[in-house]
Amino acid sequence: MIARNEVVRVGISDMNIVKAGKTIRTSGLGSCVGIVLYDEFKKIGGMVHIMLPDSSLDRSKKINEAKYADTGIYTLMEILKAEGVRPMSLKAKIAGGAQMFQFGSSDTLRIGPRNVEAVKSELKRLSIPLIAEQTGGSKGRTIEFDPVTAKLSIRSVNEEPIEI
Amino acid sequence: MSPDFQITDFHLDVLKEIGNIGAAHAATSLSQLLNRKVDMYVPSVKLVTFDEMFELAGGAEEHVASIFLRIQGDVTGSMFFMLSIESANHFIQLLTGDEAFDFHQPPVSEIGASSMQELGNILSGSYLSALSDFTSLNIQPTVPSLGVDMVGAIISYGLIEISQYSDEVIVIDTEIRENDNPDTKAIKGNFFLLPDPDSYMTIFRSLGVL
Numbered sequence: 001m002i003a004r005n006e007v008v009r010v011g012i013s014d015m016n017i018v019k020a021g022k023t024i025r026t027s028g029l030g031s032c033v034g035i036v037l038y039d040e041f042k043k044i045g046g047m048v049h050i051m052l053p054d055s056s057l058d059r060s061k062k063i064n065e066a067k068y069a070d071t072g073i074y075t076l077m078e079i080l081k082a083e084g085v086r087p088m089s090l091k092a093k094i095a096g097g098a099q100m101f102q103f104g105s106s107d108t109l110r111i112g113p114r115n116v117e118a119v120k121s122e123l124k125r126l127s128i129p130l131i132a133e134q135t136g137g138s139k140g141r142t143i144e145f146d147p148v149t150a151k152l153s154i155r156s157v158n159e160e161p162i163e164i
Numbered sequence: 165m166s167p168d169f170q171i172t173d174f175h176l177d178v179l180k181e182i183g184n185i186g187a188a189h190a191a192t193s194l195s196q197l198l199n200r201k202v203d204m205y206v207p208s209v210k211l212v213t214f215d216e217m218f219e220l221a222g223g224a225e226e227h228v229a230s231i232f233l234r235i236q237g238d239v240t241g242s243m244f245f246m247l248s249i250e251s252a253n254h255f256i257q258l259l260t261g262d263e264a265f266d267f268h269q270p271p272v273s274e275i276g277a278s279s280m281q282e283l284g285n286i287l288s289g290s291y292l293s294a295l296s297d298f299t300s301l302n303i304q305p306t307v308p309s310l311g312v313d314m315v316g317a318i319i320s321y322g323l324i325e326i327s328q329y330s331d332e333v334i335v336i337d338t339e340i341r342e343n344d345n346p347d348t349k350a351i352k353g354n355f356f357l358l359p360d361p362d363s364y365m366t367i368f369r370s371l372g373v374l
Contacts, residue, residue, distance in 0.1 A: 011215040012224075012320060013331060028224035028316015031324070051320065057328050064331050100321045101232060101309045111324055140317025142225050157227050157313050158270055 007144070010034075013067040015048035015076050017083065018147055025144040029096035031112035033069065033119050033135070036093045036145045036152055037076055037128065039085045045147040046080050048072040052111070053118030069118035077126060092128045093152045093164060094119055095143045097135040112136065132164035171334070171364070176209045178373050179336050179364075183207030185298050186291035187338035187355055193290040194340060197283070198258065198351070201343035208337050214323055217335055221246055221356065224316030229267055231284025232309050232322060235292065237302040239366055241359035242322030243292070245284050249312070251351050256280060258351075267312050277310060284308040291355060299370045322358055329361045 010026040018024040020043040038045030055068040065071040097116035195202040218224040229252035296303040336357040368374040
């Protein structure tokens, strides 16, 4: 019998980390972006599923860091650091940022591309190299990352899965 | 939403009544369109997290056909009319006579996609005009858009406004279902009405329950 890997699930505006032996997954990314930060030598990775580009948009009383590109990536990096990962050895893969519908206010309409831009600029600010991405388009995505192979697999409706 | 305003069970009941009135009108429209009997189920109104909202709609990864529109005017928010792919296929086959129509095999015919859009137009229009009459508020739908994709990818687009205020959303969920069809292909769909946070107050005020 083949032992199946346990899957750690990440919800929307949520983050978590995973070590060798488990995979980490988030489902139904539309305009949201899924960001994986990983250390391929320590075989550890983290995933955050962000909805919005910038935490300055927040009007709630208590901010959920995982909701925004800037705070989400930064907080995930801090969590990985607490696990003994050196920021220098972190790499990133991202997917999502689709444009699901063709209408809305101009801000809402462009939320997917804006999320992707914000993610890239935060990665650049933190000097984390972006190794691979599959962003844009008009389809939803479910993504799963394996910290052992450092591969991110991406599935869309009516399409063959791909790996980046 | 004002920080010291607490939503009570009574308020949720008022929102339930909104789901009732809106969906009853939509069910009548669907019944006329299909010339078949359509049932409506008692609405549920819940305060849920975004992940729970996806679960209500079948799970983030579930493949669905959904009409999405924004509401503008005195009240703002997002509205979805969501069907399983099987239900949507069945509906379009009935309406167009094209037995081969299948959302699982894109690209789909233009006539099929536009009749789906028209279904959304008619049903959401009757839902919202009933709501507007009931509350005496100005409620305008945008032109509905059709999305055929994963639940999470579709609904998250309607949560963008709300997400700047909160990690939870009030969902007014009503199911309508074709009645006298013994086979499992009966058309069944759910309305999800997600008012933006500022809009609850407007609704409650107009109904005199604030």
